[in-house]
Amino acid sequence: MLTQQQVLEGRQQWLGGGYRLFYQEPLHVVRGEGVWLFDSEGRRYLDAYNNVASVGHCHPAVVEAIAAQAAQLNTHTRYLNDAIVEFAEDFLTEFPPELRNLTMTCTGSEANDLALRVARQITGGQGVLVTRWAYHGVTSALAELSPSLCDGFEQGKNVWLIDAPDTFRRQGAFAGGVERALEEMKQAGVKPAALLVDTIFSSDGVFSPEPAEMQRAVAQVRAAGGLFIADEVQPGFGRTGSQRWGFARYGVMPDLVSLGKPMGNGHPVAGLVGRPELFAEFGRRQRYFNTFGGNPVSCRAAHAVLQVLRREELQQNAQRTGEILREGLLKLAARYPVIGDVRGDGLFIGVELVSDQRNTPAPELAAFVVNQMRHKQILISATGPAANVLKIRPPMVFQPEHATLLLETLAGVLADIPL
Amino acid sequence: MLTQQQVLEGRQQWLGGGYRLFYQEPLHVVRGEGVWLFDSEGRRYLDAYNNVASVGHCHPAVVEAIAAQAAQLNTHTRYLNDAIVEFAEDFLTEFPPELRNLTMTCTGSEANDLALRVARQITGGQGVLVTRWAYHGVTSALAELSPSLCDGFEQGKNVWLIDAPDTFRRQGAFAGGVERALEEMKQAGVKPAALLVDTIFSSDGVFSPEPAEMQRAVAQVRAAGGLFIADEVQPGFGRTGSQRWGFARYGVMPDLVSLGKPMGNGHPVAGLVGRPELFAEFGRRQRYFNTFGGNPVSCRAAHAVLQVLRREELQQNAQRTGEILREGLLKLAARYPVIGDVRGDGLFIGVELVSDQRNTPAPELAAFVVNQMRHKQILISATGPAANVLKIRPPMVFQPEHATLLLETLAGVLADIPL
Structure with missing residues (x-):
């Protein structure tokens, strides 16, 4: 197995210049299972972003x-x-x-x-x-x-x-x-x-x-x-x-x-x-x-x-778990005015972050949240023209317990926002 | 397992109109191994065409x-x-x-x-x-x-x-x-x-x-x-x-x-x-x-x-077996004037069929040969603007014995050409 540094250097040396990485601190993944990705040091990450592994990693x-x-x-x-x-x-x-x-x-x-x-x-x-x-x-x-x-x-x-x-x-x-x-x-x-x-x-x-x-x-x-x-x-x-x-x-x-x-x-x-x-x-x-x-x-x-x-009735699960997620996000929105909007359907959710009451897009804040979440082992990303919309789009085997973990972690990150 | 007729009808019904099939009598394949493809009735075909299964089917x-x-x-x-x-x-x-x-x-x-x-x-x-x-x-x-x-x-x-x-x-x-x-x-x-x-x-x-x-x-x-x-x-x-x-x-x-x-x-x-x-x-x-x-x-x-x-030194094998194939094809060319040219390198060979001494392209003849070869369980195709060039491009595990089988079968087909 290569070290993280070796993979970084190898990409730099051998791969074409069009490649990009997620996160300020890129993630070195070695294994996937269900809603989890595991890094090279054995830490597990809740995957709330990858819609490709739709029925769960390595089903x-x-x-x-x-x-x-x-x-x-x-x-x-x-x-x-x-x-x-x-x-x-x-x-x-x-x-x-x-x-x-x-x-x-x-x-x-x-x-x-x-x-x-x-x-x-x-x-x-x-x-x-x-x-x-x-x-x-x-x-x-x-x-x-x-x-x-x-x-x-x-x-x-x-x-x-x-x-x-x-x-x-x-x-x-x-x-x-x-x-x-x-x-x-x-x-x-x-x-x-x-x-x-x-x-x-x-x-x-x-x-x-x-x-x-x-x-x-x-x-x-x-x-x-x-x-x-x-x-x-x-x-x-x-x-x-x-x-x-x-x-x-x-x-x-x-x-x-x-x-x-x-x-x-x-x-x-x-x-x-x-x-x-x-x-x-x-x-x-x-x-x-x-x-x-x-x-x-x-x-x-x-x-x-x-x-x-x-x-496995995953569409129904997307409906149910998605609802739980959105409800939780709306509660967070009521507490944190930086959440301007919660939207989406099923397990495809957008959370728009804003910096003031005029709903000015907050891209730096979105990047901060995405990277803090990664640091706390929850994987999401950001989208939209201003990259200020948190994109939550997990594998469709995402369960209520995973939604709870995501919501609690996000609450912690939002509470930590430097004002 | 579907019957050949069911597969044909299913394609007609469900697949977009851009699809095409090889051979006048399409081949219903169910298994592949090395240089061989097997049809739904257990017959085996020498694959002298598929360069995708380059190291042999199902290596x-x-x-x-x-x-x-x-x-x-x-x-x-x-x-x-x-x-x-x-x-x-x-x-x-x-x-x-x-x-x-x-x-x-x-x-x-x-x-x-x-x-x-x-x-x-x-x-x-x-x-x-x-x-x-x-x-x-x-x-x-x-x-x-x-x-x-x-x-x-x-x-x-x-x-x-x-x-x-x-x-x-x-x-x-x-x-x-x-x-x-x-x-x-x-x-x-x-x-x-x-x-x-x-x-x-x-x-x-x-x-x-x-x-x-x-x-x-x-x-x-x-x-x-x-x-x-x-x-x-x-x-x-x-x-x-x-x-x-x-x-x-x-x-x-x-x-x-x-x-x-x-x-x-x-x-x-x-x-x-x-x-x-x-x-x-x-x-x-x-x-x-x-x-x-x-x-x-x-x-x-x-x-x-x-x-x-x-x-498995397959490049070297392509060189060696390709040479045997080309030598055999040149011998056939000496016997059959319909072979206007034998060319290519390694296991990528073109055999141009012509209808007269002015080297007029012979597409119908090429189609005849390709379909007769398929009938005799050897798979090749034709290429070129006039589709008169036999294209022989087998998996790279093609051995001298396979070249011999191809050459003998082709000799038989050429001997059968209606004049």
């Missing part, structure tokens, strides 16, 4: 599925194999009947990038609407519509940025923004291809707007000839508690749904679900072959995750 | 590495972890000392797409030179420079297509084409970002040009301010026999090297190797975070593949 059912299939067969989709068909048939029952086709990829970036390709081909348009602090992935096409990716963001010329539905500061700005952007596109002679949103607006600061707001935005895009792509890479798979998919909370029907992070509990598997007629039209003009996408090991991993999600 | 050392690490920890690179550092340090010894940084992705597409992002940012140029029948991946940015992807290929406006170094028909056309394209770019006011080539020109028909030809092309691009990106997704990892990397056969030094398919023997792991100063400059302006990229399971899988490659 035995997923590990076993991967190990068994890897020993049996791992090849591509140009041969017939049972795994992808068994998975697709079962998985698609989780979606509305209109969304009956699955194309598998390896990452959420690949899923969103494919969604763009399909939308642009089908509509004949190039224009894409995304929120002002969106994140949709790392490919060239996605980087130019992911403002949160970097300081020197270069907005694509066919990309329109709209305000997120900020339920804290600017209620109702979203659909109006979509309307204005569509009008601008029209004037610029750009045909809209799609409205692409993370349905819980994770990087924008975690927002769940009123259904009517989302419905209006989606209707406007459709009327202008564009598609609605629901990016479920973060909110999907039951995390929001009340529904399996973030979009379902709004009563809207996407044309395409992109999936990623929690789909394989860490195994690189992702996909794009959508209306069969869209994929059929896309497929008439071109093939889509992703060498690793839909291989039997990835399908068995994703299938095992789905089965655990159902068997 | 126990790779399966064990995946299973052990998946049970221990699988998380992302914003924590410190030993696996990525141990892998990167060891892996980079396989490259020239100038190429000392690794950024990990999940697929070759992601690696090539990142290479484009880096090249475009570093050079400030947008122009990319690729070969006329190139394939570099499935993202939006790569699709517009991958003519072989589909019939309705839409060439990106900053993309210039150049002739591949066709050693059979047009010796010497490559560097001249690069020169002309750079001149055209200049006149069009497009600054070159990169020359991006698969170093064995797989989709163009499998070519290994003279080193001087490649050196001249690379020098021209450099002189014009562009980078040279070696796409090693297909030729890399020792497959060409004489060298670990396809580019090394030409005595050229890439700025960036993209890796994929064989890297994890089927596990979705890929990466981009390059000059540290390029990644450093890229990283100064933006982060690159790939959620699954560089996770400990993927790193252990890739590390196990590397160790097997060394321990």
Whole structure:
């Protein structure tokens, strides 16, 4: 085992300059189990951040599925194999009947990038609407519509940025923004291809707007000839508690749904679900072959995750434990005015920190809290354009006792804030 | 287990329209071991096509590495972890000392797409030179420079297509084409970002040009301010026999090297190797975070593949067995004039089929041979703009006895050709 210093130096020496670490004091992890991560000195950390290990770190059912299939067969989709068909048939029952086709990829970036390709081909348009602090992935096409990716963001010329539905500061700005952007596109002679949103607006600061707001935005895009792509890479798979998919909370029907992070509990598997007629039209003009996408090991991993999600009723747990967390956070908000807002659904929670009664964002405070929590062995992070929103998004096996530990620790950190 | 008919119907019903199958009679695979794939009725097929299962289907050392690490920890690179550092340090010894940084992705597409992002940012140029029948991946940015992807290929406006170094028909056309394209770019006011080539020109028909030809092309691009990106997704990892990397056969030094398919023997792991100063400059302006990229399971899988490659001396085997294959194919060429050319290096072989003495491409014949071989339980495919080049690219554990079986079977198929 390497020392922490060796890992730090090794990263510095061997890894490309784009890498970043969490926390002022980076965490050297060596083992994971359920909601716990263990560092190289045997200390355990309550993981209240990682949505990828969605059914719990190293869930035995997923590990076993991967190990068994890897020993049996791992090849591509140009041969017939049972795994992808068994998975697709079962998985698609989780979606509305209109969304009956699955194309598998390896990452959420690949899923969103494919969604763009399909939308642009089908509509004949190039224009894409995304929120002002969106994140949709790392490919060239996605980087130019992911403002949160970097300081020197270069907005694509066919990309329109709209305000997120900020339920804290600017209620109702979203659909109006979509309307204005569509009008601008029209004037610029750009045909809209799609409205692409993370349905819980994770990087924008975690927002769940009123259904009517989302419905209006989606209707406007459709009327202008564009598609609605629901990016479920973060909110999907039951995390929001009340529904399996973030979009379902709004009563809207996407044309395409992109999936990623929690789909394989860490195994690189992702996909794009959508209306069969869209994929059929896309497929008439071109093939889509992703060498690793839909291989039997990835399908068995994703299938095992789905089965655990159902068997252990993790969506219901997200609802219940999420409620306990939010209630506790609201109590803290009543005691500590630095908590300007508590929001989110299920086990996807945003806690906005502010520095005064005008709700001025408090990014330094958020960084302080995140790092103090890490010091006290609770892992969370911060999000939003000002990075002042605590992001609490634990594995979905998070239990009430873990919520209590988080809340008590956070209370201690808030009590320690230097004023 | 599903029947073949059920799998076919399930794919039709549940999978997106972009999917395609190999062979007139698709193959229903259920198990893999070494160079063998087994179908649902227990028949075994000699796999002479799959370069992903590079160290042999279901190699126990790779399966064990995946299973052990998946049970221990699988998380992302914003924590410190030993696996990525141990892998990167060891892996980079396989490259020239100038190429000392690794950024990990999940697929070759992601690696090539990142290479484009880096090249475009570093050079400030947008122009990319690729070969006329190139394939570099499935993202939006790569699709517009991958003519072989589909019939309705839409060439990106900053993309210039150049002739591949066709050693059979047009010796010497490559560097001249690069020169002309750079001149055209200049006149069009497009600054070159990169020359991006698969170093064995797989989709163009499998070519290994003279080193001087490649050196001249690379020098021209450099002189014009562009980078040279070696796409090693297909030729890399020792497959060409004489060298670990396809580019090394030409005595050229890439700025960036993209890796994929064989890297994890089927596990979705890929990466981009390059000059540290390029990644450093890229990283100064933006982060690159790939959620699954560089996770400990993927790193252990890739590390196990590397160790097997060394321990079992598979590059040397590719050299030796490849030589036997080529010698046998040349003997067949002497007997059967439909074989116009035998080429390639190591275990990456192209056999060009022609219909007359003017070397007219014979795609129907190639399809006939590929399907007859499949019928006789030997798996190969066809490539090139006319799909008339048999592509023989087996797992690198392919032994002389397997080469003999392939050659005897091919001789039988060629003897059966309806004239």
